[in-house]
Amino acid sequence: MKTLAMWTQVQMSHTTVMRCVRAVGEAQEKQDQELVIQAENGELDGKRQPNFLFAEADGTFVRGLKKRQHIEIKHFILYEGWVKNGKRRLLKEPYAVMTSKGLDTFWEQVGAAVEQRYRLWQTQVVANSDGGVGYDEAHFKDAFCGSHKRIWVQLDAFHVAQSLIRSLHGDKAWITRIQQAIQRKDRTxxxxxxxxxxxxxxxxxxxxxxxxxxxxxxxxxxxxxDWREIMAKETLPENAGRLGAMESNQRHLTFRMKKRGMHWGESEEGMVKVIQGIRNGTLKAAYLSSFIPTKRDERIIKKMIRIASLLKEPTVPSIGAHRGRIGTNASSSSAVGKLNKVLTFA
Structure with a gap:
């Protein structure tokens, strides 16, 4: 708002900004739900067929308006591998799904996004999560059920290390010995x-x-x-790296929605969807398409027009205005006589 006031003639209140965010976010949400409906009707047909597809899911919490209220933002990222950018590696073809709604809605949107983009018949899917409630192996297998290869879901190394640090109270000597035993795959x-x-x-x-x-x-x-130890080396994609991109990608949410005394109410879903749309490059198209009827809405409208045309009664040709008068053969005290008297005086 300060930027607008300083550099333009536009002035907006906090409430107006919130309404704009909600309106744009609802447009992205509407598009995501339309994809879910199309997926349920079998109308989605993805074209991309990569050899490998990688997925990660996790949640982060933001503060609500009520005392001690925490709202979970579910976050899913999908990518096809890595590309080199100097010494750094960037995700190849990343795509995100974010929502503050329930887990069922979250995974429905994930499944629809996968179906819209990919044909997974011969794709090897590798997923990564902390194994917590709502982010377990079963949910990933449901979302990628189109693949005929085994879906490999590994535990996030960061969360494994954190669980050891919390449970062993940071005892570095014991933590190191246990991690080395895990690396040797020595369960005993x-x-x-x-x-x-x-x-x-x-x-x-x-x-x-x-x-x-x-x-x-x-x-x-x-x-x-590590998934690279499971797969045959000759099949690994170029620049193959360790999974764990979720922790850095969470910053897209946390930098905007956490700290600095932020508390979120009804507008949190709008902001989440705005961040998702910016991340995927779909926000502008989703907002503009909100003013145009979807294909599903067009089918409903055309169906209503066809039904209306079948039920429409034929137009009766006009035969002009009729002229007439009330007969005067009745007594003036009768109802017809009184009516005639009123009309005559009028």
Missing amino acids: EVILLLDTYESNLDEDERIKQVEKVKQYLIGHWDRLF
Whole structure:
């Protein structure tokens, strides 16, 4: 608003800006939901057929207006690999899905986005998540059910390291030994190290934390390892790297929606969809298309016109105005006589 006032003649209040954000975000949301409907009707037919497709999903929390209220923003990124940019690697053909709505809506939009862009018959899908509620292996397999190859879902290395740091209270020596055992794929040694560490604890709370991380690691053992170690080296894409792009891509949300005393109410979904549209380069087209009926709406309108044309009654030709008068053969005290008297005086 300060920029507008300084460099242009336009002045806008905070409320007007919020309404604009909500209006533009709703246009992007409408487009996403239209894709979901088309996917349910089998109307989407993606064309891209990459050898590898990578996906990551996670959530981040922003503050709500109510006391101690936290709103989860679900975030999904899809990309086809990496390209070199000097010493850095950038994601190839990235595409994001973001929403503050429920997990069912989130994964419906993810599935629709995948169907719109890709034909996955012979594509190897590799996914990455922390394995938390709503971001587990089953959801990824449902979203990429079009692939006839095994969908490999690994645990995010960052979240594995964080779980060890929290449970072992930052004990670097023990954390390093456990991580080295994981790298050697020595499951027995990992269990032995955690049991040994647990046996030296006295506090029940810390013992529960160690048991929890042990269940987490052993329960997801096959998903702890880098995907490049599983695939044949000759099939790996060019510039293949470790998964974990989600943590850096979360900044698109966190830089705009967290810290600086920010609290979000009804406008949070609009802002999320605006960020998604800018990230994907679809925001302008989505907003402009909101003024044009969708193909589905056009079909409904045409159907209504056809029905109306069938039910329309034929026009009766006009035979001109009729002239007449009320007969005077009735007594003036009768109803007809009184009516005639009124009309005559008028």
